[in-house]
Amino acid sequence: AQKITQTQPGMFVQEKEAVTLDCTYDTSDPSYGLFWYKQPSSGEMIFLIYQGSYDQQNATEGRYSLNFQKARKSANLVISASQLGDSAMYFCAMREGPQGGSEKLVFGKGMKLTVNP
């Protein structure tokens, strides 16, 4: 079974609008971490945001926030006030087990975001 599911192959959004990128995950481990990475056309993976399974509050990093719904096993990324530079591939990833353990990441297939002027 897929551990990370990103069902939106691509999305378009107007500059300055907010956009939500969907991610669902599957794990039986009570301790895990969820990540979002951005991959522009240059190819480098850029860390955006992290949510631990025991974190009480949703993570925020500037214009990025993670809508963490544990019971639904979803970890959607919200980008507020989209910018042209946000156009890229976005990947959701999960670390199973506690921080300090394996730390290997399992990635979803990604989705392409295009921000239009």
Next chain:
Amino acid sequence: DTGVSQDPRHKITKRGQNVTFRCDPISEHNRLYWYRQTLGQGPEFLTYFQNEAQLEKSRLLSDRFSAERPKGSFSTLEIQRTEQGDSAMYLCASSPGPGQGYRSYEQYFGPGTRLTVT
């Protein structure tokens, strides 16, 4: 902090040849990871090191693949007898590792090495 660097950025090789890639992590990072990314997919974990010790290997890492991290600094990934299915982007990442402070979980990725096997 110069970030994670990888060399070469691109490699074209003929089937059956051996190739070696190098990754230089962020200097104070204890952990180093290798991932492989094929077209249209997310990165897939291959292996990781804590200092010089290789702690985990994926089933994807067949016996044609070998990775080393001598002295716990840079790492090399060698592929022997390359096959066309090895064509992919090979990504290296590093992280501070456990107990190394705030956001020790954050993996910083290099620009990748794109391998094409003809």
